[in-house]
Amino acid sequence: MITRSLDAFKANGQIVIVGASLAGLRGAEALRDEGFGGRLTIIGDEPHAPYDRPPLSKQVLEGWVKADRTKLPHRREIDADWRLGVAATGLDRTKKLVRLGDGTEVPFDRLLITTGVRARQWPNPAEAGLEGVFTVRTCDDAARLQAALAARPRRVLIIGAGYIGSEMASVCRKLGLDVTVAERAAAPLAGALGNVIGAIAAEMQRDAGVDLRTGVSVSALEGDSRGHVCRAHLSDGTRLDVDLVLASLGSIRNVEWLDGARLAAGYWGLGCDAGCRVFDVHGVVTDDIFVAGDVARSPHVLFGYQFLSMEHWDNAVLGAAVAAHNMVCEELDRRAHLLVPTNWSGQFGVNIKSVGVPSFGDEIAFTQGAVTERRFAAAYGRNGRIVGAVTFNQGKWLQHYEALIMRSSPFPPPPAGFDVPADARSVPADFPPRGVGAPDVILTGHDPNERQAELVQPPR
Amino acid sequence: MTPEQAFAEAMKFENRPNPYPFFDELRKTPVARTAHGIYVVTGYKEIIALAHDPRVSSDLRNGSLLAMIRGGDSSGAPSDADSGMAEMLDKYGGDTMMILSDPPDHSRMRRQAMRHFGPPHCPDLIPSMEEYSVRIVNDLLDKLKGKHRFDVVDDYAYPLPVAVICKILGVPVEDEKQFHVWIAEFLGGMDLGPEAATEEGKRRQAKGRESRTELTKYLIGLIERAEKKGGEGMIAQLVHDTGPDGRMSSSEILQNCILLLVAGHDSTVNLLAHCVLTLLRNPGSIDKLRKRPELIPRAIEEVLRLESSVQFFPSRSALSDIEIAGTTIPSGAPIFLMYTAGNRDPAQFPDPNTFSLERDAKESLGWGAGVHTCFGGPLARLEVNVGLETFLRRVRNPRLVVDPPPYRPSQIFRGPLHCEIEIDGIEDRGAS
Numbered sequence: 001m002i003t004r005s006l007d008a009f010k011a012n013g014q015i016v017i018v019g020a021s022l023a024g025l026r027g028a029e030a031l032r033d034e035g036f037g038g039r040l041t042i043i044g045d046e047p048h049a050p051y052d053r054p055p056l057s058k059q060v061l062e063g064w065v066k067a068d069r070t071k072l073p074h075r076r077e078i079d080a081d082w083r084l085g086v087a088a089t090g091l092d093r094t095k096k097l098v099r100l101g102d103g104t105e106v107p108f109d110r111l112l113i114t115t116g117v118r119a120r121q122w123p124n125p126a127e128a129g130l131e132g133v134f135t136v137r138t139c140d141d142a143a144r145l146q147a148a149l150a151a152r153p154r155r156v157l158i159i160g161a162g163y164i165g166s167e168m169a170s171v172c173r174k175l176g177l178d179v180t181v182a183e184r185a186a187a188p189l190a191g192a193l194g195n196v197i198g199a200i201a202a203e204m205q206r207d208a209g210v211d212l213r214t215g216v217s218v219s220a221l222e223g224d225s226r227g228h229v230c231r232a233h234l235s236d237g238t239r240l241d242v243d244l245v246l247a248s249l250g251s252i253r254n255v256e257w258l259d260g261a262r263l264a265a266g267y268w269g270l271g272c273d274a275g276c277r278v279f280d281v282h283g284v285v286t287d288d289i290f291v292a293g294d295v296a297r298s299p300h301v302l303f304g305y306q307f308l309s310m311e312h313w314d315n316a317v318l319g320a321a322v323a324a325h326n327m328v329c330e331e332l333d334r335r336a337h338l339l340v341p342t343n344w345s346g347q348f349g350v351n352i353k354s355v356g357v358p359s360f361g362d363e364i365a366f367t368q369g370a371v372t373e374r375r376f377a378a379a380y381g382r383n384g385r386i387v388g389a390v391t392f393n394q395g396k397w398l399q400h401y402e403a404l405i406m407r408s409s410p411f412p413p414p415p416a417g418f419d420v421p422a423d424a425r426s427v428p429a430d431f432p433p434r435g436v437g438a439p440d441v442i443l444t445g446h447d448p449n450e451r452q453a454e455l456v457q458p459p460r
Numbered sequence: 461m462t463p464e465q466a467f468a469e470a471m472k473f474e475n476r477p478n479p480y481p482f483f484d485e486l487r488k489t490p491v492a493r494t495a496h497g498i499y500v501v502t503g504y505k506e507i508i509a510l511a512h513d514p515r516v517s518s519d520l521r522n523g524s525l526l527a528m529i530r531g532g533d534s535s536g537a538p539s540d541a542d543s544g545m546a547e548m549l550d551k552y553g554g555d556t557m558m559i560l561s562d563p564p565d566h567s568r569m570r571r572q573a574m575r576h577f578g579p580p581h582c583p584d585l586i587p588s589m590e591e592y593s594v595r596i597v598n599d600l601l602d603k604l605k606g607k608h609r610f611d612v613v614d615d616y617a618y619p620l621p622v623a624v625i626c627k628i629l630g631v632p633v634e635d636e637k638q639f640h641v642w643i644a645e646f647l648g649g650m651d652l653g654p655e656a657a658t659e660e661g662k663r664r665q666a667k668g669r670e671s672r673t674e675l676t677k678y679l680i681g682l683i684e685r686a687e688k689k690g691g692e693g694m695i696a697q698l699v700h701d702t703g704p705d706g707r708m709s710s711s712e713i714l715q716n717c718i719l720l721l722v723a724g725h726d727s728t729v730n731l732l733a734h735c736v737l738t739l740l741r742n743p744g745s746i747d748k749l750r751k752r753p754e755l756i757p758r759a760i761e762e763v764l765r766l767e768s769s770v771q772f773f774p775s776r777s778a779l780s781d782i783e784i785a786g787t788t789i790p791s792g793a794p795i796f797l798m799y800t801a802g803n804r805d806p807a808q809f810p811d812p813n814t815f816s817l818e819r820d821a822k823e824s825l826g827w828g829a830g831v832h833t834c835f836g837g838p839l840a841r842l843e844v845n846v847g848l849e850t851f852l853r854r855v856r857n858p859r860l861v862v863d864p865p866p867y868r869p870s871q872i873f874r875g876p877l878h879c880e881i882e883i884d885g886i887e888d889r890g891a892s
């Protein structure tokens with residue numbers, strides 16, 4: 001890059017974006033906004049034009065919106081070469097090109113990676129292949145699942161009660177379907193919000209008629225003679241007759257296509273600096289490769305410079321804008337991706353919103369409202385400062401907590417002047433222990449000058 | 461100019477057509493202490509922060525504004541200069557309406573009212589007002605056929621929202637002649653500016669008090685009738701509410717019905733009139749909107765940003781010491797969030813005094829912010845949209861007669877008293 005002037009690059013350079021979804025589209029638009037006039041290629045393995053995912057577990061499954069009707073609006077003309085329905089299968093950093101599944105190669109001066117995540121499948125492939133076993137990440141998933149729900153299964157089993165599993169359980173109850181939720185942790189949403197809030201979410205599910213079973217996992221699925229799922233075996237020995245199973249087991253980062261490229265890509269995502277520039281396997285920053293959206297992982301100043309991956313809509317939008325800016329600017333104009341993440345979810349008639357990183361906290365204090373009415377705000381703290389907050393049907397106050405988090409204000413925050421909860425003391429937030437992933441990388445070589453990082457292929 | 465002087469100027473009647481230079485002056489201190497220890501907030505981000513701060517109350521019973529005005533005077537009696545403000549607070553005291561309450565009562569009342577007004581329980585009410593609104597504005601223009609001059613306020617902007625809110629509440633629209641005068645006098649009597657102390661000001665306050673009493677008596681009559689006989693509309697629905705939150709107390713019903721009747725049309729009139737005024741002041745914009753009517757909603761938001769119908773709402777006070785923008789607002793101090801000034805904060809809206817159809821003014825403070833954000837926004841947007849779209853389509857070559865037009869006295873609810881225009885005629889209904 002130093003050899004070519006920035007102006008020449010902006011006029012005639014080549015940028016390739018891999019991943020044609022929210023971050024990819026917004027990144028492309030931002031590149032054009034930033035005055036990039038060169039060649040832009042967008043590669044996506046899904047055959048569809050970029051579409052929005054949040055409605056897929058909400059309005060689409062309720063039947064309000066068709067699964068193919070959540071296309072993302074284009075904010076401007078992009079003038080790009082769209083290569084949809086073909087996956088990127090490799091990255092050659094020496095020749096600076098991306099290899100595609102159809103055998104073609106696309107050269108780039110700069111690359112933006114927005115390959116996101118995919119749904120973790122039910123681990124036993126034979127059982128995962130049974131008719132009636134679903135995951136939901138794509139619009140095709142949602143279309144199939146919507147049709148299956150419309151056929152009114154007698155009992156739905158949802159495995160995993162994170163946000164998506166819980167939203168799905170709510171949809172099932174709205175549709176009047178019997179539903180069992182099996183969650184390994186002590187409560188729904190425990191991973192995102194901790195067990196204190198999880199206990200409230202559990203009550204919501206039970207009040208709505210969900211057969212919620214916590215502290216159990218599903219050990220096996222069984223099919224009938226037609227290959228349709230008919231029964232589930234739980235770790236507590238119970239058996240359950242079910243004819244629809246949704247596995248909502250979290251996500252897997254789409255980084256396999258980067259194998260061999262010696263980038264800091266692994267189980268937790270693709271590492272980058274706060275300006276979206278990708279790290280190589282040694283943690284050294286690259287010049288021409290950028291990343292944004294669900295697949296990215298970057299250090300955040302507010303959270304002890306820890307690497308965070310934020311699988312949220314606003315992270316994809318803002319991250320893509322920052323990446324695009326930094327791809328076409330001078331060093332001194334670089335911006336940082338300093339999102340205070342927010343997340344929202346609708347379930348069981350309650351609008352849940354969070355800001356900051358609740359799971360970074362270890363204490364929680366209810367600050368406003370009444371838990372019994374499911375109308376409250378709570379703040380999360382760590383080392384005496386506020387790092388996150390959650391609201392149930394109190395979203396209008398979220399900005400206040402966001403401002404407190406941005407200023408790293410003391411925890412617990414100053415008491416509200418009204419609508420103060422009966423018990424406002426701070427208590428442990430009680431997050432389940434974090435799963436330890438397989439090691440991604442090891443060091444080889446004895447002499448410090450000879451040390452090399454080697455990626456370890458995790459079992460996939 | 462001190463902040464105190466700037467605020468007094470901004471509130472003066474003679475500056476009503478253009479208070480903005482004084483707000484610019486004030487914004488140099490985005491959170492400024494002014495007369496009576498009132499903290500006036502003019503910076504966009506400071507307004508947003510305080511509107512979302514749970515240490516800021518909207519309940520006048522918490523605020524010491526009243527006590528301070530009275531208590532500050534050793535005799536305990538309100539001084540002449542203050543009586544306007546004390547008066548208005550007295551009027552709003554007693555039982556609360558949602559706009560003058562805090563959670564949890566606020567949230568409950570808002571839910572109870574929303575149940576009969578909007579989604580999820582009544583998703584069709586507002587959309588069902590569209591056809592009615594179109595008919596009203598077309599009838600109004602039909603009546604103006606053959607004329608070459610009319611008043612946008614009295615002849616066009618006013619009748620539409622009044623008819624709609626009457627229908628929604630179940631208030632007989634024939635009674636409009638009575639309550640129109642009461643509401644005008646009652647709002648005219650709420651003077652927060654220096655003129656409150658004049659003979660004329662005092663006369664207006666006395667009139668305002670009487671009118672407020674008349675309006676209250678009138679609404680009590682409607683509520684009692686609904687109690688006995690039921691009937692259509694929100695008044696009857698609130699009286700006979702069987703929702704999950706139960707029924708509001710009778711005084712809450714009264715207060716919220718007064719609020720809905722007044723807030724439900726007054727600001728809409730001001731916005732529609734300001735829309736016409738602003739478009740006529742910006743040559744070319746009318747042609748542009750006629751060609752691209754899909755830009756009308758955006759134009760409306762931009763007018764609301766530039767000419768905020770609700771300049772501020774003087775209900776708020778601090779419940780503890782609040783540090784903001786280098787100032788500490790002491791516990792108990794009244795706080796005025798000047799939406800109208802935040803809407804022209806150059807840090808938020810570049811080139812803030814320019815009317816621009818390119819701007820996305822959705823982040824404006826015209827509808828307020830936080831839990832008290834306008835309850836009736838979707839209805840108001842529909843009405844102004846129908847009103848403006850029909851005006852642009854049917855009124856041929858409109859021209860302002862006087863600029864600036866005369867303004868109404870209220871500092872809170874700012875809008876033209878009249879807005880005379882000359883026209884070449886009115887197109888037929890079907891014409892496009």
Ligand SMILES: Cc1cc2nc3c(=O)[nH]c(=O)nc-3n(C[C@H](O)[C@H](O)[C@H](O)COP(=O)(O)OP(=O)(O)OC[C@H]3O[C@@H](n4cnc5c(N)ncnc54)[C@H](O)[C@@H]3O)c2cc1C
Binds near residue numbers: 137
């Ligand atoms: C059901 C559901 C509900 C959600 N609800 C919410 C919500 O309420 N609030 C919220 O904030 N967020 C929500 N999210 C998360 C939000 O949708 C994501 O944060 C967002 O989609 C991230 O965008 P992205 O572009 O980074 O990744 P993705 O949307 O995952 O896009 C990545 C794209 O890259 C493609 N791709 C992957 N590998 C390759 C390859 N090798 N070659 C070519 N293309 C490739 C993928 O197929 C995909 O199209 C939800 C997600 C789901 C699935």
Ligand code: HEM
Binds near residue numbers: 719770832
């Ligand atoms: C253009 C028209 C309108 C404008 C500009 C407007 C503006 C506002 C503003 C700024 C507030 C916030 C007040 C505060 O800070 O406390 C508000 C509140 C309110 N408005 Fe409107 N309004 C309009 C029309 C309407 C209509 C049509 C209705 C009724 C149907 C309505 C009913 C209310 C109510 C009930 C509140 C109080 C809400 C609460 O306290 O929670 N408004 N409005």
